[in-house]
Amino acid sequence: MAKKKLNIKPTPGYLLLEPLEKEGKTSAGIYLPESASEKPQKGRVIAVSDDEVTDSGAKRKSPAKKGDIVIYKKWGASEVKIDGLEYLFAKFDDILAVVD
Numbered sequence: 152m153a154k155k156k157l158n159i160k161p162t163p164g165y166l167l168l169e170p171l172e173k174e175g176k177t178s179a180g181i182y183l184p185e186s187a188s189e190k191p192q193k194g195r196v197i198a199v200s201d202d203e204v205t206d207s208g209a210k211r212k213s214p215a216k217k218g219d220i221v222i223y224k225k226w227g228a229s230e231v232k233i234d235g236l237e238y239l240f241a242k243f244d245d246i247l248a249v250v251d
Contacts, residue, residue, distance in 0.1 A: 157197060159198055160198055161200040163200050163202065164200060164242055165243070166196055166242075166246065167238055167239070167240060168197060168228065169197050169239075171194055171220070192224075193220060193222055193223075194220070194223060194239060195219070196221060219250075220249070221250065222248045223241050224241075227242065228240060
C-alpha cells in the first residue's frame with residue numbers, strides 16, 4: 152500500500168518524524184519478539200516547521216531538514232496516529248543527531 156502525502160505542517164519548533172523500525176534480530180542472529188525490544192530512537196523527517204522564536208526573541212532554525220534521518224531522545228517525542236500510521240512530533244531540542 153502506497154503512503155498518502157501528508158498535508159501537515161508542524162507548529163514552530165517541531166519536526167514530524169516517521170519512526171524507523173528497529174532490527175528484530177540481534178548481531179548473534181537471535182530473533183527478538185516485539186514485546187522485548189525498546190522503542191526505536193531513529194526517524195525520518197517528514198515535515199519541518201518554521202523557525203522557533205525563543206523567549207528572548209531570537210530565531211532558532213531546525214536542526215534537520217525534510218528527508219534526514221535523525222536520532223531523538225527516547226521519551227522526547229509525542230506519538231500520533233494519522234490514517235492508521237504512527238508518526239512522532241519532536242521538539243527541536245529532542246533531536247540529538249542527524250545521521251550522515
